[in-house]
Amino acid sequence: MPPTPREVFLQLVWGVSEGRWDELPELYAEQTRVEHPFSPLGDKPLRNREELRKHFSAGRLLPPLHQEPADITVHETTDPEVIIAEFAYRGTVENGEPFRVPCIFVLRVRDGKIIASRDYIDHISSARRRGLLDELIEAIRA
Secondary structure, eight states, rough: OOOOHHHHHHHHHHHHHHOOOGGGGEEEEEEEEETTOOOOOOOOOOHHHHHHHHHHHGGGGGOOOOOEEEEEEEEEOOTTTTEEEEEEEEOOOSSOOOEEEEEEEEEETTTTTEEEEEEEHHHHHHHHTTOOHHHHHHHHHO
């Protein structure tokens, strides 16, 4: 029996927190649609595993963090493939300063694979936790 949408979501957020960048694309169907509607740079949707591999491989270049998903609430919907997950990535940066990045993911999972996802992330808090806020501001200005 394939994993439930809730189980796939938990594999995803723990995989991100633990930096398992090579494993994460395998949580998605070969053809998928991953959107980041609040991205300040207007990112285009990721449509397949290869694009997701490239997306997740960028995680290796980021400053290391100690984080975990916290405050998780998963809402089941009337569609058995769809969940809405509220949570935050919470942890500390290298100097020990705490951070919290609130998120809401809307996932559609079929046969144990994510076929669609809308990931609403606080990109400013995310950039701040990585020490990349100045770079984000410059990219927005450009």
